[in-house]
Amino acid sequence: MDTLNELLGGFAAAMTWQNLIFAFLGCLLGTIIGVLPGVGPVAGVALLIPLTLNLDPTGSIIMLCAIFYGTQYGGTITSVLLNTPGEASSAITTIDGYAMTKVGRAGAALTLAAVGSFVGGTIATIGLVAAAKPLGELGLLVGPPEFFALMVVGISLLVALAGKSMVKALISGALGLLISMVGIDPVAGAPRFTFGMDRLLDGVSFVAVIVGVFGLSEILSHRKNAETPLVHAPGLRSLLPTRTEWRRSAPAMARGTGVGFGLGLIPGMTGSVSSLLSYAAEKKFSRFRNQLGKGAVEGVAGPETANNAHANAALIPLFTLGIPASPTIAVLMGAFLQQGLTPGPSLFTEHSDIAWAIIASLFIGNVLLLLLNVPLVGLWTSILRVPTPILTALILLFMVIGAYTINFSVFDVFVMIGFGLLGLALRNLDIPLAPMVLTLVLGPLMERSLRESLEISQGDFSVFVNRPISAVLIGLGVLIICSPLLKFRKPKALTEDPEA
Amino acid sequence: MTTESLLTKPERAIRVAPSVLAGIGTFAAVGVYVLASSVGLGLWTSLGPGPGLFPFAMGGVLVAMSALWLVQELRRPSERAEGIDRGLVIAVVVSLVLLASVMDLLGFQLSMFLFLLYHLKLRGRRTWVSSLIIALAGSVGAFYAFNYGLNVALPVSAFAPLN
Numbered sequence: 001m002d003t004l005n006e007l008l009g010g011f012a013a014a015m016t017w018q019n020l021i022f023a024f025l026g027c028l029l030g031t032i033i034g035v036l037p038g039v040g041p042v043a044g045v046a047l048l049i050p051l052t053l054n055l056d057p058t059g060s061i062i063m064l065c066a067i068f069y070g071t072q073y074g075g076t077i078t079s080v081l082l083n084t085p086g087e088a089s090s091a092i093t094t095i096d097g098y099a100m101t102k103v104g105r106a107g108a109a110l111t112l113a114a115v116g117s118f119v120g121g122t123i124a125t126i127g128l129v130a131a132a133k134p135l136g137e138l139g140l141l142v143g144p145p146e147f148f149a150l151m152v153v154g155i156s157l158l159v160a161l162a163g164k165s166m167v168k169a170l171i172s173g174a175l176g177l178l179i180s181m182v183g184i185d186p187v188a189g190a191p192r193f194t195f196g197m198d199r200l201l202d203g204v205s206f207v208a209v210i211v212g213v214f215g216l217s218e219i220l221s222h223r224k225n226a227e228t229p230l231v232h233a234p235g236l237r238s239l240l241p242t243r244t245e246w247r248r249s250a251p252a253m254a255r256g257t258g259v260g261f262g263l264g265l266i267p268g269m270t271g272s273v274s275s276l277l278s279y280a281a282e283k284k285f286s287r288f289r290n291q292l293g294k295g296a297v298e299g300v301a302g303p304e305t306a307n308n309a310h311a312n313a314a315l316i317p318l319f320t321l322g323i324p325a326s327p328t329i330a331v332l333m334g335a336f337l338q339q340g341l342t343p344g345p346s347l348f349t350e351h352s353d354i355a356w357a358i359i360a361s362l363f364i365g366n367v368l369l370l371l372l373n374v375p376l377v378g379l380w381t382s383i384l385r386v387p388t389p390i391l392t393a394l395i396l397l398f399m400v401i402g403a404y405t406i407n408f409s410v411f412d413v414f415v416m417i418g419f420g421l422l423g424l425a426l427r428n429l430d431i432p433l434a435p436m437v438l439t440l441v442l443g444p445l446m447e448r449s450l451r452e453s454l455e456i457s458q459g460d461f462s463v464f465v466n467r468p469i470s471a472v473l474i475g476l477g478v479l480i481i482c483s484p485l486l487k488f489r490k491p492k493a494l495t496e497d498p499e500a
Numbered sequence: 501m502t503t504e505s506l507l508t509k510p511e512r513a514i515r516v517a518p519s520v521l522a523g524i525g526t527f528a529a530v531g532v533y534v535l536a537s538s539v540g541l542g543l544w545t546s547l548g549p550g551p552g553l554f555p556f557a558m559g560g561v562l563v564a565m566s567a568l569w570l571v572q573e574l575r576r577p578s579e580r581a582e583g584i585d586r587g588l589v590i591a592v593v594v595s596l597v598l599l600a601s602v603m604d605l606l607g608f609q610l611s612m613f614l615f616l617l618y619h620l621k622l623r624g625r626r627t628w629v630s631s632l633i634i635a636l637a638g639s640v641g642a643f644y645a646f647n648y649g650l651n652v653a654l655p656v657s658a659f660a661p662l663n
Contacts, residue, residue, distance in 0.1 A: 174561040174562045177558045190541060190542075193537070222588060397616065400599065408655075410655075417596050420593070455548050
């Protein structure tokens with residue numbers, strides 16, 4: 001009952017006209033980012049953080065969350081119409097989505113994807129509501145040692161995000177941690193790696209680093225591509241699926257929800273893994289599996305439901321434990337920290353009103369996206385007709401404004417340029433960027449909690465194993481870190497994960 | 501099999517791409533620098549870990565991983581990455597550096613207008629009309645939208661007439 005009351009309170013706060021506008025704008029911008037090939041959700045969310053810095057924390061996080069799951073919806077449109085995934089987790093949708101487009105069923109594919117996304121997203125949010133209270137109560141039991149143990153679990157995800165080379169992932173992770181250590185040391189107050197520059201005493205701006213490493217480097221690494229092919233938006237009349245298509249999609253959506261929700265809870269799994277495994281589930285269990293690859297609705301409804309269920313379920317470890325499950329969620333966590341909110345067990349005890357308003361806004365955002373996405377498909381496809389030089393110029397404009405407005409200083413614009421070049425070098429050396437963003441966000445929290453714990457225990461490390469919660473969590477983290485040594489067979493979806 | 505291939509010795513010398521070598525060298529150098537400076541910061545205090553402990557560990561990781569990477573490359577060099585469009589990199593980076601250098605002096609509106617015009621007209625070869633409209637919207641329009649709409653102050657020029 002308590003949970004329901006708090007959720008209702010959250011709805012009351014989320015449904016003020018300002019917060020509805022923020023949710024609407026977030027959905028709109030997220031869809032645009034999802035539609036644009038080349039601007040991934042990590043860079044997209046980071047790029048738009050500065051727009052939200054002057055908003056109140058609730059409005060700001062509502063908008064950023066809406067941007068985050070808006071990208072999941074938007075990515076589908078180009079997958080279906082162009083055979084080009086707008087973002088990685090929609091890649092598998094191209095197979096049957098584009099096949100449906102070729103036989104004139106693009107409209108139905110987009111509608112089923114949007115409905116599937118809505119179903120998956122909404123059910124996962126209900127899961128978040130159910131998990132919030134019991135896990136949030138953990139907040140009362142969490143001291144610095146338990147918090148450190150949670151951060152160990154978070155950092156151990158680096159193993160899952162390593163991609164092809166663990167050596168390169170560790171280099172990326174170490175760089176992220178080192179960047180996060182620039183500035184005044186959080187416990188002793190000593191300046192570290194500031195090179196005598198006063199501007200670096202507060203550290204390097206998180207937003208400038210992320211926008212540079214993920215956004216600017218993306219632009220700098222563009223190859224000379226062919227022109228974007230002409231896209232035709234399906235007419236409004238063709239958007240309605242037939243009764244058979246609805247009937248066939250329902251079980252696929254149910255399976256997709258299960259796969260996406262389950263995997264979303266596991267830190268380190270990205271949305272791409274969910275959609276790939278959902279497709280695999282359809283191949284195994286669907287009654288129409290022999291039609292997969294030839295334009296089967298199950299191949300669209302399943303993966304699209306899974307990636308949105310995943311996106312919303314991945315917010316559960318963030319909200320309740322403070323563990324970012326993917327690079328985009330790590331950026332989102334950075335935005336929480338910028339607003340003075342620390343996601344994790346204490347969020348529901350210290351800022352319960354904000355947390356519930358954000359959860360309520362997830363329901364609202366899913367409805368808004370369903371209403372916006374399909375009927376406005378013509379508008380989304382027209383974005384793809386904007387010539388590349390214009391898009392590049394506008395994205396650069398946003399990057400400069402974004403970097404400048406963090407501290408109202410051109411110094412951060414230079415920081416962004418520098419990190420853009422670093423990102424370009426890392427991309428060229430095939431070093432994954434995901435571990436860097438993870439350690440950049442979690443590193444300072446981990447260091448602070450480690451040092452606070454050891455101050456409490458007067459330097460005695462047994463404080464981490466004598467307390468049951470921290471002992472279990474540290475054991476879990478160590479198990480995750482050691483998992484590559486145990487040579488478990490890695491699912492193909494993980495080794496080929498484009499988001500890692 | 502041709503005579504040429506019989507005469508040519510099998511290529512045993514392993515070629516590590518210069519860019520990869522430069523990368524490994526840079527990461528190792530950064531690691532060594534971090535190791536050295538973190539010792540100066542203090543690794544341990546009477547209260548537990550000092551400010552230098554975490555950086556020291558990270559410096560160690562960087563040096564160790566760079567060495568491992570070098571060994572991996574010597575055994576089996578990685579495939580060469582596709583070349584980057586150097587013209588694009590230079591154009592974007594130099595124009596951004598110039599923009600950031602003059603933004604406080606000329607103000608956001610004029611400096612961004614020139615920056616956008618360069619990318620739209622000179623690099624992008626758009627028409628004058630569309631270039632001017634987009635450059636004006638992105639500079640003057642963005643200035644007013646941010647200053648008055650979002651209450652976010654973008655820089656004004658040091659010379660009053662330019663504002």
